Amino acid sequence: MTTAYKIWDIPGGIHPEQYKTLSNASEIQPAVLPPEIILPLNQHIGAPAEVLVNVGDQVKTGQLIARNKGQISVGVHSSITGTVTAIESRPIPHPSGMPALCVVIERLAEEEILFLPPLNDWKSEPLEILLQRALDAGLAGMGGAGFPTHAKLNSRGNIHTLIVNAVECEPYITSDDRLMREKASEIVEGIEITRLITGAQKVLIGIEDNKPEAITALQTIIDRIPDKGIEIRVVPTKYPSGGEKQLIQLLTGQEVPSGSIPATLGIVMQNVGTIYALQQAIVLGKPLIERVVTVTGENCPNPGNRWIRLGTPMSFILEQVGVKADGPHQLIMGGPMMGFTVMDHQAPVIKTTNCLLLPEPKPEQPILPCIRCGMCEQACPVNLLPQQLYWNAKSHDWEKAELNSLFDCIECGACAWSCPSNIPLVQYYRFAKAEIKKERAETEKSDRARLRFEQRQERLAQEEAEKEAKRRARAEAAAKAQQAKQESDGDNAVNSDMKSEILASVARAKAKKQSQAEPSAVPPKPVLSTEQLKGKWETLQSKVETARTKLDAAKTENPEMVNALSTALGKLEEKAHQAKLAYQQAAEEENKPQ
Template sequence: MHYPSATPRRLHRFHGGLHLPDNKAQSNGRPVERAALPKRLVLPLQQHIGKPAHPVVETGDRVLKGQLVARAQGLISVPIHAPSSGTVVEIGDHTVPHPSGLPAPCIVIETDGREEWADLPAPMSDFAQRDPEALRQRIREAGIVGLGGAAFPTSVKLDPPQPIHTLVINGAECEPYITCDDLLMREQAARIVAGIAILRHLTGAGECLIGIEDNKPEAIQAMTRAVADRGLEGTEVVTIPTLYPSGGEKQLIRILTGREVPSGNIPASIGIVCNNVGTAAAVADAVLEGKPLISRYLTLTGEGVAEPRNLEVLIGTPAADLIAQAGGYREPVARLIMGGPMMGFTLHDDGVPVVKASNCLLAASPAEAPDPGPALPCIRCGQCAAVCPVSLLPQQLYWYARARDLEKTQAYDLFDCIECGCCSHVCPSHIPLVQYYRYAKNESWAQEQEKRKAEQARKRHEARMARLARKEAEKKARLKKKKAALAKKPAGKAKEGAPDPKKAAIEAAMKRAAEKKARLAAEGAAPKNTDQLTDAQRRQIEQADARRRAAAEPESGGKPAEKTVSEE
């Protein structure tokens, strides 16, 4: 059967960019293999943009493959699942893949080799009849994030506020050395296209454009064939020129549609959603099989690796285990990089785990990663501005970032920077420009967070003061009401004929005392404890009795009170 080639389409150019040696032949010459099961899996709770996941297991718990081990916290967050069966042996800080090299909270699972699956959600093979919200919830529960490197929660991206007319699938894989998406498209094209069908139903997009660079002919052919086999109308495989960074989201949209995403906005603002081919495959797994995201394709490459290749690896596998499966290190190794040479970062420890955003481990030789030497002063040559794919002014951003003038960096669209590294690559002064931009972004985020906290504290204080003022006002109102009620009562004596309860109680008590004394007198018994009294004590008793008589005389109408025991 003859399959059509990728659709010829009018393409557009973005500003700047670089033609770089792709160095992809090192790793794309052999089929993808499944990585060996490691003894331990280390799962960072922060593998995505947003809030970290919260553990739902404890040390000592046995877990099954695909079981939820950490739940999402808030909207911008995703859950984490056990990549294999085993026992949770630790929940604590471990070194994670991050430029800082600092530790972060992780769940550590000691695998048992059984690969026992947990009960999975039922497949949604009838997804076309399902409500989009149910599909989004399935994708969220599966822990799917963007697998092109950003790791943004996919369920959030698939719920834009505006209608979507175009779905862009990113198969460009423009960064040198990385070939995992290339191999995924070659070997799993039907799975990717199934995911595309789900994404189109979810977004309601009438058009789908699959962009692939022209240095991947086998992937282009496989994807074209898979689209034709499924009969997806309105879906085109588009071959684009090899130019770095054509795989950037906004750059690919520009190439395929000619439209520019406005500064400070996202593609959804112009009716476009962009997803990576790996993300589409993960969506198919979640919806059609109920499987969570627990593995991904990863490239092992560089002159420092004995046998470069692509592996399907479980999330949480230590980098050292993967290097060992690729034949180990081949000396000398200048740097071990997570990601590619342009946007990746150096790992200081090969014991760090693979996370959802990991697409490559590059063991670079000194020739592949030469030491640039010390940074020299900027000469304002303008080469950085010429290659910037976002049309920024990198030298101005550098000066303001260096001076910590964060307001100016934002005025020069700092957050439009995609950190592609083109400016740093061409800088004759070897200034690590991207590092300055990352620093400025982090400082800006920190300041914004502090402002947000201060604003929340101010609102809480104002709410507290308002609450206290309200309570005080209510208290005063009750007191005023009580005073008004008391003022309405007639002052002075009570109404005539109405007995005074207090006086009545006193009279009753005195009557009982008198009756008791009379009874004792009749029986000839003396009051208790009076035979040993001193003269002073007797006088005190007599004085007390006198006071009682004086108090009782007005109440008895002037009649003399009965004698007390002491008087008798």
């Protein structure tokens, strides 16, 4: 066993009573199937899964009943064989106490298994197949917030170190401890699978020194692997050494920058329970349908660790350990430091449920004013200023809270544990974070609405401009057509007048000849005489001169009238010309010898 390694220190931290011996002495108990399971669609960070079944459908154990919706999401599998009886809002384990959409399945007597095909020769499988299996099996982080495993592992090329988090530093919880003792071989194989997927050259297993049996079990298996490259690093028992950034600092001496993730340092971390679930999914094709849960506490008659099918109502588990489900006892999901009280005991076990704690009732301590003692600052493992964040949150000064690195707080509870005034500091920080996120969401929503409005206004303006251009084009085309029609009508009128006058002159000539030949004939209808035609021509010519004068004046005084006057002048000139031709033709006819 390698011992020549360095363990760095982390700032702050506390040493609460462990209470781990309540549950770590006995083996993990096998699962007892409940008559009904309740499967929330969001048991992980990210988008809720999308339901694939309907009420009345029969499903098998391991069958996918809700698929992932996007990359930061995972599917949900049925943990029993039964009939879907409802798809509705039910109580779920969440600090808010709010219900959420769940698939409810009633168990049938005979169980039918529907697992994925095993990948026995996983070392020769393409990496894409291994990553897809993590997604298909519905794997999410089982030791923290439930980040989708396939997304966390999909960073090959940037990772040089894989850290396996086996610290389990929170009091009472021993599920990982017992899992390592009993499933060490499977866990080590899961580590090798994870290392292959991520491409990590080095593997560090971080584990507290209060788990000697688990350390021995893992080391025994690791020693059998040639060229293993896997090292167990034992760290002192200190809370919260199991935090992701804290464990990285303990094992490597590196600090993950604020707002960054371990991958920026070439490190990826996985919880030991997630590693085991990955091995089961790859080697056996088993989706994530059960997990080890520590059921413990001073109020628990039969504490220990149990395999529990996901979706099992917590009330059913309480009955299994000899506790009345409707009793007045407090039930906490998680540990005493970071866990939260479950308001409705019908809420189900989910992928991130590592402990159900039934603590001893304690008299409620009065909340006293902050005395600025600084003990919270000394306990903070992130080097924050908890009392400043407390005042920021209490006064709703979100801007200063962010400036004081509120979102770097890991909500470990070390500050509240050390506070002599019993101030629930973490609750203030959670409230502040929620309000800031709410404001950000509202701002983003408002920005999106404003952007949509501006885009709509721009689109409407463009459409109106296009309509106006079309209207203008139609108006110009109509004006040109009207002008052409008027010019055509003017030409036709001039031609008609000229033709009438010529015909009249011809008729007069014929009538004159006829009257000379036949004196007794009835005289023809009077027509314009040559002198009348001459007068008409001269009148039109006078109008032409007048129009020319007006046009010359308009060119300097009223340019807008130039086009209209030019058009009118052209028509008058044409009429005058036609009148002149009519007069000349009539004069020639009149002067011809008889």
